[in-house]
Amino acid sequence: MPFAVASQYFFYFMIYSFLGWVLEGTYNLYSTGAFRKEGFLKGPFKPMYGFAPLLLLLAMNLEVPLPLFLLLTLVIPSTVEYVSGWLLKTLFHKQWWDYSSMSHQLQGHICLRFSMYWWLLATACLYVIQPLLELLYRSVETMWGSVLPAVALFATADLLWTCWTRRRGEKALELSEG
Template structure:
């Protein structure tokens, strides 16, 4: 099995995985929203088609996998890591932007509306599927496209940075703009 961390420290490879998983997270949430609310598009933090917490969690799980921990310990981390990423993301977004993008407060076994047991178990199953089912495909895909990716990943990085800056600026500006009511 190929490990995510090589001695050369291929930042482009890690960024490839981050962007692909962030995009797949956007697709997953859109599909879930389509199923549950009848509309694919749901407001996310970023303006573009990426959900960064879906990029961070798999990278942290790949680090855990490559530590060659006992399998039961990895299974525990596959539950804890995505839940921790979701909690920190929710807390940070609410703290910085005074807005909660998701709210589990009506569900059992929840923590401040940011995480709940039901979705943590969903993320746990998805994490196992990601690391052992999807990631081997991602590694093969990267080996096929890495020459092209090396050329375009700085542009993709600039796009992500521009999206982040535009999102922060526009959200900050909308908070400062007076809201008039007729």
């Protein structure tokens, strides 16, 4: 993948990850009265909201038939959510969301109800939000090349800081229990 395309996809990843943080915060505000909900990362990003649209954009570029593509808008976000939940629970022994009390769920990581929400959101994202993001990218493309290293550094630092503090917290908990 040429650097220019990778740079553009990284832009989309960061924007969608931020929009996911806003979406979850808004949902949390509506459901609990508080905007801030603990997520995996410390910063204002939810990577699974960045990965799902990127995978869907790649599928869209393959020009698969519309019925198959619409199925992918259901399967890909649900798969990303399941894998994210499983990885976070496996690596950090914590479950950030739990659908186990809902019907038609799989190990508490995904459920049919939220998969349908993700399907609607993914479809709207690709056909409404993505064209707007493409316009935004075109308007900031020359500046993005200069800002990209700082954004990548910030995202990497957030990931490393989060992993380090969560591992340190686990070790402290093990010591206090032992």
